[in-house]
Amino acid sequence: MDIIFYHPTFDTHYWLKALSAALPGARVREWKRGDNQPADYALVWHPPVEMLQGRELKAVFALGAGVDSILNKLKAHPDMLADSIPLFRLEDTGMGEQMQEYAVSQVLHWFRRFDDYQALKQQARWEPLADYQREDFTVGILGAGVLGSKVAEALAPWGFPLRCWSRTRKAYPGVESFAGTDELSSFLQGTRVLINLLPNTGETVGIINSTLLNQLADNSYVMNLARGVHLVEADLLKALESGKLKGAMLDVYSKEPLPAESPLWAHPRVAMTPHVAAVTRPAEAVSYIAHTITQLEKGEPVTGRVDRQRGY
Ligand SMILES: NC(=O)C1=CN([C@@H]2O[C@H](COP(=O)(O)OP(=O)(O)OC[C@H]3O[C@@H](n4cnc5c(N)ncnc54)[C@H](O)[C@@H]3O)[C@@H](O)[C@H]2O)C=CC1
Numbered sequence: 302m303d304i305i306f307y308h309p310t311f312d313t314h315y316w317l318k319a320l321s322a323a324l325p326g327a328r329v330r331e332w333k334r335g336d337n338q339p340a341d342y343a344l345v346w347h348p349p350v351e352m353l354q355g356r357e358l359k360a361v362f363a364l365g366a367g368v369d370s371i372l373n374k375l376k377a378h379p380d381m382l383a384d385s386i387p388l389f390r391l392e393d394t395g396m397g398e399q400m401q402e403y404a405v406s407q408v409l410h411w412f413r414r415f416d417d418y419q420a421l422k423q424q425a426r427w428e429p430l431a432d433y434q435r436e437d438f439t440v441g442i443l444g445a446g447v448l449g450s451k452v453a454e455a456l457a458p459w460g461f462p463l464r465c466w467s468r469t470r471k472a473y474p475g476v477e478s479f480a481g482t483d484e485l486s487s488f489l490q491g492t493r494v495l496i497n498l499l500p501n502t503g504e505t506v507g508i509i510n511s512t513l514l515n516q517l518a519d520n521s522y523v524m525n526l527a528r529g530v531h532l533v534e535a536d537l538l539k540a541l542e543s544g545k546l547k548g549a550m551l552d553v554y555s556k557e558p559l560p561a562e563s564p565l566w567a568h569p570r571v572a573m574t575p576h577v578a579a580v581t582r583p584a585e586a587v588s589y590i591a592h593t594i595t596q597l598e599k600g601e602p603v604t605g606r607v608d609r610q611r612g613y
C-alpha cells in the first residue's frame with residue numbers, strides 16, 4: 302500500500318515515521334511537486350490541486366476536523382478529486398479534550414466575573430461585585446457534533462443550564478436539544494453564553510450576525526471556536542457597543558492571521574487566541590487514520606466520512 306502525505310507546516314518526518322510504524326508494510330512518502338507515482342491513500346491539509354488531480358485513490362484523509370478548505374478548493378477545481386473517492390476527516394483525536402479545556406475555563410472566567418475584576422484592577426479599585434447565578438447562565442452550543450458534544454459533557458458537572466442546536470435532535474444527558482432552523486430562535490432566547498462549534502458550510506456562513514445576537518439574553522457572551530466566517534465581526538462590535546454583549550472570546554477570524562488594522566485587537570472586551578483552540582495531535586491522529594485505513598482494507602465499516610453534498 303502506498304500513502305502520500307502533504308501538510309504545509311507539520312513535522313513531515315515525524316508523520317512518515319509514525320505512519321510507517323502504525324501501518325507495517327505500507328510505503329509512506331512525502332508528496333512533492335512532480336510526484337505522479339501511484340498511491341492508494343492521500344493524507345492532506347491545504348493540498349495543491351496537482352497532488353490529487355487525476356489520481357485513483359482509495360481515500361483521502363484531511364489532517365484536521367474541518368474540511369471547508371478542501372471542499373472550497375474542490376468547488377474551484379471540481380476535477381481535483383473524483384466524486385467516487387471518499388474523503389475522511391479527523392473525529393476528535395484529542396481535539397475534544399482541548400475544546401473542553403478552552404470552553405470550560407472561559408465560561409468559568411465569565412461566570413466568576415474575572416473580566417470585570419481585571420477591569421477594576423486596572424483602575425486600582427477594590428470592589429467586590431454581586432455573584433452571578435447559575436440559573437441566569439445558560440450555555441448554548443451551536444453545533445452539537447463530535448466537538449460540541451464533548452464541550453457539553455465537560456460543562457455538565459458545573460451545573461449551568463445547557464442547550465445545543467444542531468441539524469438533527471440529540472439526546473445528550475442534561476442538555477436541552479434544539480434542531481433545525483425553526484428552533485434556532487427558541488435556542489437563542491435565554492442563552493447567556495453562546496459557543497460556536499458549527500462546520501463552515503453554505504448554510505452556516507455569517508450565522509452569528511446582528512439578527513442572531515439580538516436574540517440572546519442581555520449581557521451575554523460569545524465564544525467562536527469554529528470558523529471566522531461564521532461571525533460577522535462588524536455585528537459583534539455593534540452588539541458589544543450596544544451593551545447586548547458583555548464579552549467575546551475569539552479563536553478564529555474572517556481573515557487569518559488577523560490583520561493589524563482589525564478593531565478586534567484593541568477592544569477591551571474581546572479576548573483572543575490565534576486559531577489554537579484545538580490542534581491536531583499527531584500521535585492520536587496517526588492511530589485514528591491507521592485504524593480507519595486498516596478497517597477500509599478489510600472492508601469493515603468506518604466513521605468520519607465527509608458528506609460532500611452536505612459540506613461537512
Ligand atoms: N478553532 C479550532 O482550533 C478548531 C475548529 N474546528 C471547527 O469545529 C467544527 C466542528 O467540528 P466537529 O464537531 O468535529 O464537527 P461535526 O461534523 O461532528 O459536528 C457538526 C455539528 O454541526 C451541526 N450542523 C451542521 N450544519 C448545521 C446547520 N445548517 N444547522 C444546524 N446544525 C448544523 C451538525 O448537526 C453537528 O451537530 C469543524 O468543522 C471546524 O471548523 C475544529 C477543530 C479545531
Ligand SMILES: O=C(O)C(=O)CO
Pocket residue numbers: 364365366367368576577579580581
Ligand atoms: O482541525 C481543524 O479544523 C482546525 O481548525 C485545526 O486547527
